[in-house]
Amino acid sequence: MSEPHPGALASDSVRHIAPYTPGKPVSELARELGLTDIIKLASNENPLGASPAAIAAMQAALAEAWVYPDGGGHALKQALAARLGAAPAQLTLGNGSNDVLVLLAEAFLTPGTEAVYSQYCFAVYPLAVQATGARAVVVPALPATHATMPLGHDLDAMLAAVTPATRLVFIANPNNPTGTWLEAAALERFLARVPATTLVVLDEAYFEYAAQAGCGDGLRWLGSHPNLAVVRTFSKAYGLAALRVGFAASHPEVADVLNRIRQPFNVNSIALEGARAALADSAHIERSVALVAAERPRLARELAARGLPVLPSAGNFVLAHIGSAARAAALNDALLRGGVIVRPVGNYGLAEYLRITVGRPEENTRLLALIDVWLRGAPA
Ligand SMILES: Cc1ncc(COP(=O)(O)O)c(C=O)c1O
Incomplete structure (x- = not known):
């Protein structure tokens, strides 16, 4: 046998x-x-x-560890919406932004569709795409000899790689592991040219650190680009990597789709409270x-x-x-x-x-x- x-x-x-x-x-x-x-x-x-205020909030939340979390993450979404100038209906919370990236792939990719990302992009994009059976289109990065952004994303080449089958383009700004970034004006040009049939996933995991570099703020473009989802995390500058909290801000219809497929309690109560307190500790x-x-x-x-x-x-x-x-x-x-x-x-x-x-x-x-x-x- x-x-x-x-x-x-x-x-x-x-x-x-x-x-x-x-x-x-x-x-x-x-x-x-x-x-x-x-x-x-x-x-x-x-x-x-982590912020001491976040640690105190998490300690207090432990007393309620026997109760299921608020699956809708109401309080954190309200706080985020107020901070970001978005509506709560535009937000999707995740077990780390990794969860949100996977939800985006699960929701929008099927065999026969394509996802575009750059060589040397964050390792989760290839994983998330491959699990769906969609075709990964890997765009060569800028050469190591490039004058200003060696190994950075080549946005023109990424745009040229978009076809009618492309459902997602992943862009990390700045990118991990290279650290390279794209300036706001370049992203604006890209967003203006990408077809409405492609959702742009703009991963701003390092947003707080990147302000000085001129990366821009992806949230500013949500109003004019319904095919954009901006992904951020509490794991990096907010110091809550172990808690696993991240989110996407997008058109409400995209958020609605993601919220349908996420686990009902994908962010735990300790994390929800920690993130809320961390957000308040500027x-x-x-x-x-x-x-x-x-x-x-x-x-x-x-x-x-x-x-x-x-x-x-x-x-x-x-x-x-x-x-x-x-x-x-x-x-x-x-x-x-x-x-x-x-x-x-x-x-x-x-x-x-x-x-x-x-x-x-x-x-x-x-x-x-x-x-x-x-x-x-x-x-x-
Ligand atoms: C570019 C980028 N996106 C997303 C993530 C995922 O972070 P988390 O799932 O902890 O939010 C990371 C973590 O290293 C990252 O570097």
């Missing part, structure tokens, strides 16, 4: 998905190497943590943004001075060119042994690079000191 292969019962597209590679958890490195003093600069989390966001505004250029400068140039970044991370895949792997290994977790990006086809989250000043200093030690001992 032949061996049973129940996995083969899944669709071909699902079986061929390469699973997402997350940043190494601190606990895992502690187990592997017996280290205690570990810092993680691998997942673009906020090194200042001082914490200002501190977090100021930290990155000061430390990202310092990290970029110091890495470049060590022969490890970084791509331009509008996020809370930099993509550093280590020279070769072997050197990147060796540096990653040395950093792990020194208790610093950064992110190898070979799964993105960027094995010569390491992605480094901007940490607190002392964390960045520790990273740089370890790099110095490695450089002194590293083979040329």
